[in-house]
Amino acid sequence: xxxxxxxxxxxxxxxxxILSNTCITVEDVVNCSxxxxxxxxxxxxxxxxxxxxxxxxxxxxxxxxSKERKDWKTQYIAQYRCKxxxxxxxxxxxxxxxxSMYHDYEWPDIPRRALALYQDLFSQALGDANNHxxxxxxxxxxxxxxxxMELTLKYYAxxxxxxxxxxxxxxxxxxxxxxxxxCYEKGLLWVVVGLRPIPKMCSEAGVLTSLDKLTEETLxxxxxxxxxNPLSSKTYSKEDLACTxxxxxxxxxxxxxxHAVHHVLKHKSGFRINNSLSESEPxxxxxxYVLQHRKGSSKLLLAIQLCVARRLGVFAVLHRNLSDHxxxxxxxxxxxxxxxxxxxxxCDLCKKDLAMLVVEEWQQGELVDAKGMCxxxxxxxxxxxxxxxxxxxxxxxxxxxxxxxxxxTYNQPIRLLFxxxxxxxxxxxxxxxxxxxxxxxxxxxKHTQGKILHLSILLRINSKLTLVxxxxxxxxxxxxxxxxxxxxxxxxxxxxxxxxxxMELKTLLSSGLASHSSLNPLSSVPWPHGWPGGxxxxxxxxxxxxxxxxxxxxxxxxxxxxxxxxxxxxDSMCVESEDTLVLMGETGLAYGTDxxxxxxxxxxGSARYLAQENLRHxxxxxxxxxxxxGRYFTAFIYPFYLPNPQKAYEYxxxxxxxxxxxxxxxxxxxxxx
Numbered sequence: 157x158x159x160x161x162x163x164x165x166x167x168x169x170x171x172x173x174i175l176s177n178t179c180i181t182v183e184d185v186v187n188c189s190x191x192x193x194x195x196x197x198x199x200x201x202x203x204x205x206x207x208x209x210x211x212x213x214x215x216x217x218x219x220x221x222s223k224e225r226k227d228w229k230t231q232y233i234a235q236y237r238c239k240x241x242x243x244x245x246x247x248x249x250x251x252x253x254x255x256s257m258y259h260d261y262e263w264p265d266i267p268r269r270a271l272a273l274y275q276d277l278f279s280q281a282l283g284d285a286n287n288h289x290x291x292x293x294x295x296x297x298x299x300x301x302x303x304x305m306e307l308t309l310k311y312y313a314x315x316x317x318x319x320x321x322x323x324x325x326x327x328x329x330x331x332x333x334x335x336x337x338x339c340y341e342k343g344l345l346w347v348v349v350g351l352r353p354i355p356k357m358c359s360e361a362g363v364l365t366s367l368d369k370l371t372e373e374t375l376x377x378x379x380x381x382x383x384x385n386p387l388s389s390k391t392y393s394k395e396d397l398a399c400t401x402x403x404x405x406x407x408x409x410x411x412x413x414x415h416a417v418h419h420v421l422k423h424k425s426g427f428r429i430n431n432s433l434s435e436s437e438p439x440x441x442x443x444x445y446v447l448q449h450r451k452g453s454s455k456l457l458l459a460i461q462l463c464v465a466r467r468l469g470v471f472a473v474l475h476r477n478l479s480d481h482x483x484x485x486x487x488x489x490x491x492x493x494x495x496x497x498x499x500x501x502x503c504d505l506c507k508k509d510l511a512m513l514v515v516e517e518w519q520q521g522e523l524v525d526a527k528g529m530c531x532x533x534x535x536x537x538x539x540x541x542x543x544x545x546x547x548x549x550x551x552x553x554x555x556x557x558x559x560x561x562x563x564x565t566y567n568q569p570i571r572l573l574f575x576x577x578x579x580x581x582x583x584x585x586x587x588x589x590x591x592x593x594x595x596x597x598x599x600x601x602k603h604t605q606g607k608i609l610h611l612s613i614l615l616r617i618n619s620k621l622t623l624v625x626x627x628x629x630x631x632x633x634x635x636x637x638x639x640x641x642x643x644x645x646x647x648x649x650x651x652x653x654x655x656x657x658x659m660e661l662k663t664l665l666s667s668g669l670a671s672h673s674s675l676n677p678l679s680s681v682p683w684p685h686g687w688p689g690g691x692x693x694x695x696x697x698x699x700x701x702x703x704x705x706x707x708x709x710x711x712x713x714x715x716x717x718x719x720x721x722x723x724x725x726x727d728s729m730c731v732e733s734e735d736t737l738v739l740m741g742e743t744g745l746a747y748g749t750d751x752x753x754x755x756x757x758x759x760x761g762s763a764r765y766l767a768q769e770n771l772r773h774x775x776x777x778x779x780x781x782x783x784x785x786g787r788y789f790t791a792f793i794y795p796f797y798l799p800n801p802q803k804a805y806e807y808x809x810x811x812x813x814x815x816x817x818x819x820x821x822x823x824x825x826x827x828x829x
Contacts, residue, residue: 163192163194163195164194168197168198168201171195171198172198172201172203172204175188175198175199175204176204176207176208178211182208182212182232182236185199185204185208186199200229202227202228202229205228205229205232206226206228208228208232209221209228209231209232209235212232212235212292212296213232213235213288213289213292213293214292215288215291215292215295215325216235216285216288216289216291216292219288220284220285220288221285234281234282235282235285235289235293237281238278238281238282238289238293239293241277241278242277242278242290242293243297243309245274245277245665246294246297246309246312246313246316247308247309247312248661248664248665249266249270249312249315249316249661250308250311250312250787250800250801250802251664251801251802252270252657252660252661252664253266253270253657253661266315267654267657267658268319269654269658270657270658270661271315271316271319271320272319273658273661273662273665274290274316274319274320275287275320275323277290277665278290287320287323287324288324290316290317290320291317291320291321291324291325294313294314294316294317294320295317297309297310297313298310298313298314298317303779304779304791304792304793305790305791305792306790306791307785307786307789307790307791307792307797307800308786308787308788308789308790308800309786309790310786311784311785311786311787312786314786318590322593325349326349326350326594326597329345329346329349329350330346330350330597333345333346333526333527333530334527337525337526337527338525338526339526340459340462340463340466340474340526340529341363341364341367341463342526343459343526343527343529343530344363344443344456344459344460344463344529345360345363345443346530347441347442347443347530347533347534348442348443348444350530350534350594350597351438351441351442351534351537351591351594352442359444362444363443363444363447366444366447366448367447367460367463367464367467368467370417370420370421370425370460370464371464371467371468373420373424373425374413374416374417374420374464374468375387375468377416377419377420377424378412378413378416381416381419382412382416385409385412385413386405386409387405387409387413387468387469403469403470403471403490403491403492403493404469404470404493405469405470405492405493406492406493406494406496407490407492407493407494407495407496407497407498408492408496409492410470410472410490410491410492410496411490411498411500413465413468413469413470414461414465414470414472414488414490414500415500415503417461417464417465417468418461418500418503418506419503421457421460421461421464422457422503422505422506423503423505425450426450427446427450427451427452427457427460428450428451429451429452429453429454429457430451430452430453431453431454431483431536431540432540438537438540438541438591440452440453440456441453441456441533441536441537443456443459443460446460447460453533453536454485454486455486455529455532455533455536456533458474458486458487458488459474459529461488462474462488465488465490470490471490471491472488472489472490472491472500473488473489473491473523473524474486474487474488474489474523474524474529475487475488475489475499475520475521475522475523475524476521476522476524476528476532477519477521478519478520478521478522482532482535482536482539483536483539486521486524487499487500487521488500489523499520527598530598531595531598531599534591534594534595534598535595535599537591538588538591538592538595538604541584541587541588541591542588544584545584545585545588582615582763582784583761583783583784584761585611585615586615588611589608589611589612589615592604592607592608592611593608596608602629602632605629606629609622609625609626609629610626613626694805694806694807694808695726695806695807696808696809697809697813699728702728704728704751704752704768705726705728705752705768706752706768707723707726707752707754707768707771707773707813707817708723708807708810708811708813708814708817709723709724709725709726709788709799709803709807709810709814710722710723710724710789710796710797710798710799710810710814711723711773711796711797711814711817711818712774712777712778712780712795712796712797713754713756713771713772713773713774714771714772714773714774714775715756715758715764715766715770715771716770716771719758719759719760720758720759720774720777720778720780721756721757721758721759721764721766721771721780722756722757722780722782722785722789722797723754723755723756724755724756724757724788724789724803725754725755726752726753726754726755727752727753727754728752729749729750729751729752729753730749730750730751730753730767731753732753732765736765737749737765740764740765740766742765742766742767742770745767745769745770746769747767747768747769749767751767751768751769752767752768753765753766753767753768754766754767754768754771756771757780757782757784757785757788758780758782759780759781759782760782761781761782761783762782763784773817773821774795777794777795777796779792780792785797788800788803789803795818795821795822796814796818
């Protein structure tokens with residue numbers, strides 16, 4: 157007689173394995189537990205909830221609860237209940253640091269003392285896990301849902317994640333690395349953590365697995381090419397492939413192994429050198445990206461060869477040329493068991509490659525330890541980032557920054573630096589500021605510290621403390637300040653507004669954000685510092701000039717040349733100087749400056765000020781990739797962007813214009829097609 161197959165006949169372990177899959181959400185598990193008593197028993201298992209907790213909050217689990225026995229369902233519920241409050245508190249940043257059309261109130265970056273308020277936000281509910289929870293949930297916000305939705309929430313979650321990541325992860329990883337200063341692998345892994353101020357955890361297990369795989373491929377190549385090598389007659393397990401602190405082979409065998417490693421990386425696996433900074437991130441200076449995409453910095457590829465060689469029993473170190481240039485060449489220096497040592501030259505295939513030829517002759521260099529390797533890689537990143545910023549050009553054909561990052565320009569009056577950021581791409585300089593902070597952590601250089609202080613002024617990451625540090629630095633360098641009186645006056649004004657807004661944010665966080673959803677960002681909380689005119693000025697289309705404004709905030713347009721952009725502000729006539737128009741390429745206008753002008757975010761990542769005659773509706777509107785898009789808009793719903801509450805309050809009449817234009821364009825394009 158055949159037995160009837162039911163859900164009760166399936167073992168708990170099988171069902172748990174199915175429910176533990178990452179595609180099954182916690183909501184699915186809860187719904188499954190309500191179906192029958194048997195499934196309810198499966199869904200109550202502690203091991204199942206641990207897997208769900210580990211997937212949703214990996215950093216919290218690894219740093220706080222990994223060695224403790226917990227009721228994981230209760231712990232998950234405690235973390236989950238904090239999410240609604242965290243979302244409201246993140247959006248409070250948008251409400252507090254609201255942007256207006258007045259230059260004095262533009263805030264490119266949020267003060268660190270404002271972000272520091274989130275360090276104790278959930279201390280009563282979660283205790284020591286507060287910062288780890290913020291890190292995990294910000295990561296979940298940034299990597300979940302539709303990439304075109306919740307843009308404002310993701311923009312400010314990214315700000316909070318970067319601050320927490322810098323404070324919690326980078327510092328901790330650096331301290332761990334210093335305890336094992338001779339470990340090149342740890343240095344390479346820290347470079348990943350230091351260079352990427354983004355919500356992406358470095359997978360150490362993935363890096364080690366890739367290095368093990370390269371080691372196994374090298375072993376296979378040695379058995380084919382060098383049958384007399386001692387490694388050819390031995391079988392190694394993964395436990396045997398560990399980094400060595402002294403050579404196990406004679407010098408001639410060390411050379412064979414190093415040549416085999418080079419051949420596998422360069423000629424068999426196809427790793428290629430890329431010493432230029434990419435437009436998005438310097439990923440080719442991160443070992444996990446290099447191992448995956450097989451291209452990266454020449455220094456990094458050499459360090460990878462070193463890690464593989466050490467796993468095969470060859471004690472080798474990095475030597476750099478005596479040249480002080482950041483792009484100076486490196487070589488591997490080996491020490492054999494029999495006392496022989498020397499540098500490893502390029503193979504015959506590389507000598508034939510013209511791209512690999514080095515113009516200057518190699519001189520015996522000096523040792524590069526693991527800390528020095530980090531320093532050299534970060535120096536190269538900062539150097540190339542500065543070159544990238546200086547060399548970039550607008551359509552007008554003039555460099556954006558000229559020599560803004562040179563020491564001579566740093567000594568000029570700070571008043572010029574205060575207005576300079578309007579004409580550059582702020583997010584790129586913010587990235588350079590982050591890289592310099594990591595370089596300062598490694599080197600402690602006064603030169604780097606001076607650049608960071610001046611970039612702090614330029615990016616308005618400033619306060620009286622920044623001014624004091626800048627004055628002390630200049631006195632130490634023998635450079636007395638010239639325009640300190642004006643600088644004191646400007647910074648005192650900025651510092652006063654910053655303190656006021658931080659206090660307003662603190663009040664919002666402590667009051668429970670009951671009035672968070674109000675469209676008017678000033679409705680319930682008074683602004684002691686006062687806006688011009690007492691309130692935020694709303695731009696309305698009531699005067700004759702405003703009737704000529706064809707486009708609305710949130711519309712996706714095409715620039716002259718076909719590039720996409722989105723409007724985030726408009727003026728009924730030009731309010732910028734002639735120098736700004738020249739810098740933006742807005743010269744030779746048919747209607748002059750007596751026409752509407754628009755501030756737009758471009759698809760290339762910049763912000764521009766363009767005349768109405770050089771803009772038109774886009775035939776195929778798309779989501780624009782710009783780091784500042786979430787500051788003004790909350791979602792992209794074809795064919796336009798929806799402004800966030802603050803921007804919608806500033807432009808109350810643009811919603812009707814935006815919808816009318818969208819309907820007209822749909823009918824027009826449908827007819828033409």
